[in-house]
Amino acid sequence: MTGFNAKRLTSIGPANSIDRSEETHPLTWRLRDDGQPVWLEEYQQKNGYAAARKALSEMAQADIVQTVKDSGLKGRGGAGFPTGVKWGLMPADESMNIRYLLCNADEMEPNTWKDRMLMEQLPHLLVEGMLISARALKAYRGYIFLRGEYVDAATNLNRAIAEAKAAGLLGQNILGSGFDFELIVHTGAGRYICGEETALINSLEGRRANPRAKPPFPAAVGVWGKPTCVNNVETLCNVPAIIGNGVDWYKTLARPGSEDHGTKLMGFSGKVKNPGLWELPFGISARELFEDYAGGMRDGFTLKCWQPGGAGTGFLLPEHLDASMYAAGIAKVGTRMGTGLALAVDHTVNMVSLLRNMEEFFSRESCGWCTPCRDGLPWSVKILRALERGQGSQQDIDTLLGLVNFLGPGKTFCAHAPGAVEPLGSAIKYFRSEFEAGVSSSAAPAATGQFVPAQKMAGSHF
DSSP, rough: OOOOGOOTTOOOOOHHOOOOOOTTOTTTTTTTTTTTOOOHHHHHHHTTHHHHHHHHHHOOOOHHHHHHHHHHHHHOOSOOOBBBHHTTTSSTTTOOOOOOEEEEEOOOOOOOHHHHHHHHOOOOHHHHHOOOOOOHTTTTTEEEEETTTTTHHHHHHHHHHHHHHHHSSSBBSSSGGSSBBBBEEEEOOGGGGGGGGHHHHHHTTTOOOOOOSSSSSTTTGGGGSEEEEEHHHHHHHHEEEEHOOOOOHHHHEEEESSSSSEEEEEEEEEESSOEEEEETTTOOOOOOOOOOIISOOOOOOOOEEESSTTOOOOOHHHGGGGGGGSSSHHHTSSOTTTEEEEEEETTOHHHEEEEEEEEHHHHHOOOOHHHHHHHHHHHHHHHHHHTTTBOOOOOHHHHHHHHHHTSTTTTSSSSSHHHHHHHHHHHHHHHHHHEEEETTTSSSSOOOOOOOOOOOTTOOOO
């Protein structure tokens, strides 16, 4: 292909072709039907940087923070922490004038590709979102910590930053406001753990990507010991519309009954007729997402189970499709919303093989800092491989369930291991017979029905 614009971006898909308007689709209404990036001239024609101009000329920093807080915007990376509250944790002390805004673009959650679309096709939306956020946080420098494999996103973001700088929208004294802000794209080497905000900070500093102990939180001690705020790509891309259109409008976007406000990039992958990504209101049912948008299962395949939001969320059954897609709605059926990009598992898939594949990934991506995760995840892989070969023992399933408990929330240094074992626990809960089928007929009977972790050593934390 010749010329930059001739390149077909991998992120083009159904989101580009559904009906979308400025009033209902704040994130995606500017997307081009041909999937090409929206550069500065076109972005400004579509009301781009109007919110930034408003924030810089008409609003005090505290007002921007309060507006985002009032909107109810929550983090879109998976944890769902209220963004305005996070911003409010930054120190009020004006003397602490070196502050950083980090954009977490290390999108390595399996089955998740939402941030990629925003960065490839709407790079200026992220730049504008970061500019407004930096003004609110009094941050003079921003970094986009980008997954190294996102080559097109890096190219497009760098071009967008250069365009914005040339137009006086980045750099010194932006739009005559006296506010200075530099924005830098930093590509990581590709580690799942860098998605954890403190591991991301360590990696940005050139250190090993291990999570840090919290407290102190990044808002107090972040990059190079300075106050730092870390937000997800999709979170930051929501900011311009909130500032531009106001809180009352933003709160009308979600479906009645949803406790989360605004829209969410949701998707479905697997053996569905129309896999893809769409901007949809919080509170729609998973069934609507699955049937009306993803088109249901392909001919010849039936839905066996599904995950609501990435590989670190629990499996649900077809009857759970009536759950509403927002944090508390998915919590009612026993798991987490996560990234909102669902996976359909069809009837041909063996759950032991699927979980073995998943746990291999999570085990490989462990930073190795804490013992439960470093030793527990490879242990789960070893057991699952044996069950897959039909060479498992009677106590293997109890051991796996023990590991699910032993690596659960609050038992490890960060959230990596709890996310890794959540799908494992739910798979055994709903499809135990498939795991039992891997027990060898010649295996010795279980000596005990209970997994007991190794006895605590003196001075051990675990």
